[in-house]
Amino acid sequence: CNILGIETSCDDTGCAIINDRGELLSEAIHSQHLLHLRNGGIIPDVAQDLHRANIEPVVSQTLEKAQLSMEDISAIAVTLKPGLALSLVVGMKYAKHLARQHNKPIIPIHHMEAHALVARMQHDVTFPFLVLLISGGHCLLAVVQDVNSFQLLGESMDCAPGEVFDKVARRMKLRNVPEYSKLSGGHAIEIAATKATNPDMFKMALPLADYKDCNFSFNGLKTSTLLHLHRKEKEHQTVADQLIPEANDLCAAMLMATTRHLLHRTQRAMQFCEINKLIVNRKQLVVSGGVACNNYIFNSLKILCDEAGYEIFRPVPKLCTDNGVMVAWNGLEKWRQNIDIITNMNALDIQAASPLGENLIPEVQ
Ligand code: ATP
Ligand code: FE
DSSP states (O other), X not given: OEEEEEEOSSSEEEEEXXXXXXXXXXXXXXXXXXXXXXXXXXOHHHHHHHHHHHHHHHXXXXXXXXXXXXXXXXXXXXXXXXXXXXXXXXXXXXXXXXXXHHTOOEEEEEHHHHXXXXXXXXXXXXXXXXXXXXXSSOEEEEEEEETTEEEEEEEBSSOOHXXXXXXXXXHHTGGGXXXXXTSOHHHHHHHHHHTOSOGGGSOOOOTTTTOOSSOBOOHHHHHHHHHHHHHHHHHHTXXXXXXXXXXXXXXXXXXXXXXXXXXXXXXXXHHHHHHXXXXXXXXXXXXXXXXXXOHHHHHHHHHHHHHHTOEEEOOOHHHHSSOSHHHHHHHHHHHHTXXXXXXXXXXXXXXXXXXXXXXXXOOOO
16 A cells, blocks of 8 residues: 655645555655745735745655556555644545545544654554654653554643744744854754853753643743843944843753753653553654754753663654655555544644543542
């Protein structure tokens, strides 16, 4: 079988084809990143127009690169939730159009499940495993029991780490530094942080330090960072598009505080899994989502895993951020288990918000 995957949940129009051995035959992606960077954020109408303009060429390119036609495709996997409604609907409509025209089933995909499961494509990750998903719209910890069985241990109670990185980078005007001009906020902050000399000059409190659950909160870190920035701007009387001299230190301080929080909650989740025997034979942590590209965060998590006896895995960077491959892979995982292969697609619809799996609401003592 060959599975074609389509992803349009946010600002990337992605497509990929994977065969029954799990091999990637081809992929194509059109990213709207630079345009949204110039606009200072994603405008849903603009994102939708760009998805509409690019979906057909991206899918055609993917088929061409694999030298396949729709007749060679067994099913179409498509992200239906969660994401921007206006973006999701473009992928869904195109998938339905292809499915009707060529008489193929559709496999509906949950974007965050796809971020988690794609780790199994290149790594020996077996069920059950613990997953930390850190991205532009989410921060969550879950136990993945099976392809369609996710147990949510905790999630962000306010914003997501990638969103904070992007906002801070925008406020700092990092885009004006030529070296960072084409990078995401998170990536720019990661590089700036490596140039820091005195990150300890900016103090940041550990969020939810006294809470014994596995939830996250990033609003406090965002506010402290912006306040530090404001204070330094006043001190140096910098004009709006100039960096404060301590920008690198502030980036490092913020990245370190974010990392401490992620580690703290992941450690809680490990304890909860131990007490409740959720992770039995192999202790495995998968880290995925765009923020997982961050090497400082990943290396810090690796130290935690070494101490806790966990193996750690992350997809390669281009599979951590949004892509069509993870959708095709998730489609193949469902195909193999005969789950969610939908031939009557009238009832299929998008869902902008969609919690992941059942919520365990842990209380770790
Ligand atoms: P979601 O998956 O929650 O719907 P999304 O799809 O918009 O959100 P992703 O594409 O998974 O998010 O990730 C994009 C985010 O990853 C951006 O916020 C970006 O700043 C962040 N990011 C990318 N590279 C890095 C990095 N090296 N360090 C930190 N953050 C990064
Ligand atoms: Fe994503």
